[in-house]
Amino acid sequence: MPVQLVRFTTREADVPAVEEAMDTMVAALRRARPHGIRFAACKLADGVTFLNLLELDEGVDNPLPGIPECRAYQQLIPEWSLEPTGPHPVTVLGSYELFG
Numbered sequence: 001m002p003v004q005l006v007r008f009t010t011r012e013a014d015v016p017a018v019e020e021a022m023d024t025m026v027a028a029l030r031r032a033r034p035h036g037i038r039f040a041a042c043k044l045a046d047g048v049t050f051l052n053l054l055e056l057d058e059g060v061d062n063p064l065p066g067i068p069e070c071r072a073y074q075q076l077i078p079e080w081s082l083e084p085t086g087p088h089p090v091t092v093l094g095s096y097e098l099f100g
Helices: 012-032 068-080
Strands: 003-009 037-043 049-056 088-090
Touching: 003 068, 012 037, 012 068
Parallel strands: none
Antiparallel strands: 003 049, 003 088, 037 049
16 A cells, blocks of 8 residues: 655744645545545644655555645645655555554
8 A cells, every 4th residue: 555755844934824724635535535545644843844644545546636625735835845845655664553
């Protein structure tokens, strides 16, 4: 099951906008209930670094670009991020009920 990670650091002034967009995106996912994905949005203790984790079941295409709120969030990340960022595939070595 492919897992992707997006990590970015933003300016303190942008944190409220990032959090609002994350809330909007997660609410849209709850309404759409796309099959075969798991998603988590996190903020690190420094208060300005964010992580997004997306797991897709085998053979499932990423539905996020097809959900307007998710697409809007993804398009804003480069504006918020202080460094180049993008999805990075990760290998899950162990998990307890976090990933499928």
